[in-house]
Amino acid sequence: MAVTIQEVDHIARLAKLSFSEDEKEKFVEQFNQILTYMEKLNELDTSDVEPTYNVLALTNVMRPDEEKTWLSQEEALANAPRSNHGFFSVPKVIG
Amino acid sequence: MHFEPVIGLEVHVQLKTNTKIFCRCSTKFGAAPNSQVCPVCLGLPGVLPVLNERVVEFATHLALATQCHINETSVLARKNYFYPDLPKAYQISQFEEPFCEHGAITIHVEGQAPQKIGITRIHMEEDAGKSLHAESFVAKNETLIDLNRCGTPLLEIVSEPDFRSAREACEYLVKLRQIVVYLGICDGNMEEGSLRCDANVSVRPLGEAKLGTKTELKNMNSFRAVEKAIEYEIHRQEMVLENGGKIEQQTMLWDANRNVAEAMRSKEYSHDYRYFPDPDLVPIQIARDYIEAVARRMPELPDAKRHRFQSFFGLPEYDAAVLTETPDLATYFEKVAEDVNDKKLASNWVMGHVLRALKDHNDSIHTFPVTPRYLAEILQLLETKSISTNSAKIVFDECFRTGYDPKNIVEKQKLALITDDKKIDQAIDQVLDSNARDVQDYLGGKAKVFGFLMGQVMRATQGKAHPQTVQQALRAKLDALKNEKSTEGS
């Protein structure tokens, strides 16, 4: 299955990115190359293999429900381009 | 044409843990903005989320309470979307392998047979932050973000589309809320958003098997709003279909001020979440003995408690339902009933005076001045006929007002009744002696005189004799005189 320019558009929109027509053409080519490479994996019969959710052979890594303060409001906002009244300020969200 | 509504609910409950689901930040409500955050919940690079074990425990509680099958292995997944209140640009949730599935909750809608509502699945996920748009200090061109709530643990409970009316959906929500409050895993406050509900609504011609196109209803912040919004949406869809129109699959927002649901501006691609297992988090494995250990710690559930109140205390179904509405009220009643013989009397007082006082004064049962021990004392005094019903109410009110011990109040206000039968006998004898003419009139057939004599005895005892006791004793005495008289006469 080959990637089309519509799919590149769709993915770009989901990622909130915009590209020129030339760039999109380039992505179509590159995406298709990657997918062709991945297609190779489909040659293996994996019908008897459990899906791997994690490459670590671990389960149930948990911690107790104990509170710890980490950052103050000032520290939390220190690297924000803009803040107001202790809040992060972002461009207006409509809706 | 007749239509049948088909409704399913998606309910989010905020869990009452101390810390967030993947970091150790506090989940307390009402703190200064962005003061309960850390690199994990701020989505800073290079951090590793670690699952809060209490979230798993709470999920197990709810799974057991709703008869769900707990998956041996469940997986946390990333749900990808952009929104400023979600700094990582993905929400950690569960998708293909939810925590548990295939459960049920039984609901009782008045006038209908009990109904089993299917639970499709329950999964754990993290909450997003809060956006401010309307406050006065928000500039025209900005939105303000508080990330304190970001990462607060949630359980999402997805029901089967088993409801056929808004009433049924609402009843289910009430029941589900009662269960999570009983389990102590959520405070159940809809106004504050610790319990949130979205509804999927569609209608189809009656008898049609195929489902109609559904819309998703959001922004319902009370039980009333849920019921009204669903009713509104059912009606709207019926009107569209009646007029030959088509239902569009869209998200509708309920406006509680105007009582209308309006389509949200369609967000293109908003449903393309590209879920995939989160590589930062390892699978959750739930063993049989873990489930059994949690089951042993489970508190009694509302249905079980209601049945026990009926069978053990011998209470009517209605009383049992009212008294078990919240676990706190049920505990209060149980403590009262422990020390009172007449359980129905205890029930009447709790359902009547206690609930009324709580409502009138907007008080909580925890800080209610008439403690279970005090109410039991009052009822014991009543049961032993040491005070009258009127006095009991006076003592209750005074105890509520001052928090004083009921026995103290009885003493101070001289409300104790004469419980010594001899004293009552003496008073009756005196009254009969000094009102010989009236006694003769009574014996001669003037039944009305009884009331007068009764009043005289009550007066002689300064109203401190139990009226019923006096009445019985007086009647016995007069009957004896009557018998004497008729024997003399024959």
Ligand SMILES: [Zn+2]
């Ligand atoms: Zn945090």
